[in-house]
Amino acid sequence: MKLTRTFATLALLTVSAGAFAQGKVCAVEIGGGDNMQFDKKEIAVAADCTEIEVTLKHTGKLPAQAMGHNWVLTKTADLTAAATDGMGAGFAADHVKPGDARVIAHTKIVGGGQTTSIKFPASKLKKGEAYSFFCSFPGHYSIMRGTFKFG
Numbered sequence: 001m002k003l004t005r006t007f008a009t010l011a012l013l014t015v016s017a018g019a020f021a022q023g024k025v026c027a028v029e030i031g032g033g034d035n036m037q038f039d040k041k042e043i044a045v046a047a048d049c050t051e052i053e054v055t056l057k058h059t060g061k062l063p064a065q066a067m068g069h070n071w072v073l074t075k076t077a078d079l080t081a082a083a084t085d086g087m088g089a090g091f092a093a094d095h096v097k098p099g100d101a102r103v104i105a106h107t108k109i110v111g112g113g114q115t116t117s118i119k120f121p122a123s124k125l126k127k128g129e130a131y132s133f134f135c136s137f138p139g140h141y142s143i144m145r146g147t148f149k150f151g
C-alpha cells in the first residue's frame with residue numbers, strides 16, 4: 001500500500017515537470033506563391049502559447065532570387081521602416097537588417113517548392129499590441145502583409 005502511493009506521487013511529479021518544461025508550442029502555417037501573395041491575411045495566436053512556430057511554404061515555382069518570400073514579424077508601427085531597411089540589407093541577409101531590434105522573428109527567404117520554419121518564444125509578444133507580418137523581399141511588403149494577433 002505504501003509503495004503504491006509513493007509510485008503514484010512520483011508519476012504525478014514527472015507529468016507536471018514535463019508539462020512545465022515543454023510549454024505549449026503553437027504551430028502556424030502560411031503559404032506564398034508566384035502571384036506575390038500570402039494565402040492568409042491574418043494569423044491569430046492564443047495568449048497561453050509559450051512558443052510559436054511559423055512554417056512558410058513557397059507554393060510557386062519561381063526561384064528565390066526572382067520571387068523570394070520570407071516571413072517577418074514586427075509591431076505594425078515598425079513595419080514600413082523595418083521593410084525599407086530590409087530591402088537595403090541584401091539577399092544574403094534574407095533582406096532583414098542584421099540585428100534589427102524591431103524584427104521580432106523572421107524566416108530565411110525561400111523560393112518555389114521550398115519550406116522554412118522559425119520558432120520564437122511568446123514572451124517576445126505583448127497582449128493587445130498591434131503586430132503585422134510581411135515579406136521583406138524588395139517590393140513585396142506592400143502586398144504581402146497581414147495582421148498578427150496575440151491574445
Ligand code: ZN
Nearest residue numbers: 068069135140
Ligand atoms: Zn515575397
